[in-house]
Amino acid sequence: MIDRILNPTLLLISFSLIGFHLACKQAQESATLSGNNAELQEQKEVIMSEKDEKTEEQWRHLLTPEQFHVTRRKGTERAFTGEYHDFKGKGVYKCICCGSELFSSETKYDSGTGWPSFWQPISADKISTETDNSFFMTRTEVLCSKCDAHLGHVFEDGPPPTGLRYCINSVALNFSEKRE
Numbered sequence: 198m199i200d201r202i203l204n205p206t207l208l209l210i211s212f213s214l215i216g217f218h219l220a221c222k223q224a225q226e227s228a229t230l231s232g233n234n235a236e237l238q239e240q241k242e243v244i245m246s247e248k249d250e251k252t253e254e255q256w257r258h259l260l261t262p263e264q265f266h267v268t269r270r271k272g273t274e275r276a277f278t279g280e281y282h283d284f285k286g287k288g289v290y291k292c293i294c295c296g297s298e299l300f301s302s303e304t305k306y307d308s309g310t311g312w313p314s315f316w317q318p319i320s321a322d323k324i325s326t327e328t329d330n331s332f333f334m335t336r337t338e339v340l341c342s343k344c345d346a347h348l349g350h351v352f353e354d355g356p357p358p359t360g361l362r363y364c365i366n367s368v369a370l371n372f373s374e375k376r377e
């Protein structure tokens with residue numbers, strides 16, 4: 198008799214406990230998941246806030262027509278016409294669009310091409326590169342990683358220690374004597 202009463206009761210209690218345990222576990226997992234999502238969202242926001250994204254009209258408003266043409270339209274200034282191709286000041290060259298520090302005068306050299314040339318950026322994360330197949334050639338385009346401004350191209354005929362030649366438009370740069 199007792200067995201008949203106990204067994205269904207015990208079964209009921211057991212099922213309730215299992216159910217409760219599963220519900221707790223699920224709640225815990227979803228809390229962890231939403232925690233991870235919040236963390237990911239936060240990381241994404243940090244990356245986005247580091248990017249300088251403006252509309253075409255905003256850039257047009259901020260830049261001279263030549264600066265806009267070169268940096269936002271992937272243009273090229275005529276050789277030997279830019280402000281910095283023969284410039285020897287000591288300091289830092291910043292992006293004309295967003296002010297990010299891109300190249301140091303310590304890595305500038307005279308390539309004889311008529312464009313300011315550097316054998317290395319200030320740090321690898323300051324620039325990004327893309328394959329450029331325009332004008333029936335394959336070149337490597339150099340862009341500002343912060344605002345995606347077109348800066349110039351990089352070639353593999355530079356001096357030691359890197360053997361690279363970052364051939365950059367003067368108009369995409371803004372020289373600053375002191376590093377802020």
Ligand code: FE
Binds near residue numbers: 293344
């Ligand atoms: Fe920039």
